[in-house]
Amino acid sequence: MSGAFETSTRRCDKAGCEEPGQYRAPKSPRNLEDFFWFCKEHVREYNLNWNYFQGQSEEEFQEFLDNATVWDRPTKPFGRAAQDQKWARHGIDDPLEILGANGTNPEVRAKMNLRKLPxxxxxxxxxxxxxxxxxxxxxxxxxxxxxxxxxxxxxxxxxxxxxxxxxxxxxxxxxxxxxxxxx
Structure with a gap:
């Protein structure tokens, strides 16, 4: 449960350390797939000094937070125009039907109420x-x-x-x- 790779044959990447490098740590926040390999003592030291947002501006940090709140998936605005189009084809001007019959376009309602006749x-x-x-x-x-x-x-x-x-x-x-x- 320590996160160590017991089978690693690498040496610790800290200069002057001869311990086995069993713990990996990312080299950069921009590339999380490239690692340093450290011994337990040096990976703890590295992790204490690690800052994922180091070198980022306030705007970049805010953009990261905005994307993280929607799981990095683009969102579309829930605008009035999209709602109008979706409901208008059914003759409804009131998507929640709060207004009942008053929320429906009378011409479209008349067409909707027509029976299917030959x-x-x-x-x-x-x-x-x-x-x-x-x-x-x-x-x-x-x-x-x-x-x-x-x-x-x-x-x-x-x-x-x-x-x-x-x-x-x-x-x-x-x-x-x-x-x-x-x-």
Missing amino acids: PTERKALEILEAKDSWTRAEIRKQYKSLVKDLHPDMNGGDRSDEDRLQEVVWAWDQIKESRSFRD
């Missing part, structure tokens, strides 16, 4: 001017309202809205066959 059903909702959160009964009510407005019998025989009426009928056919809407 493109034909999404197009049908647009034609019927309906919301995807509506039930089938609410959509049917909207459909009937549009048919009444667009039908030539209700417009005094005016056939100018026939194309739009066909779109509305097509859209309702898509919705009424769909499993995506509750009754």
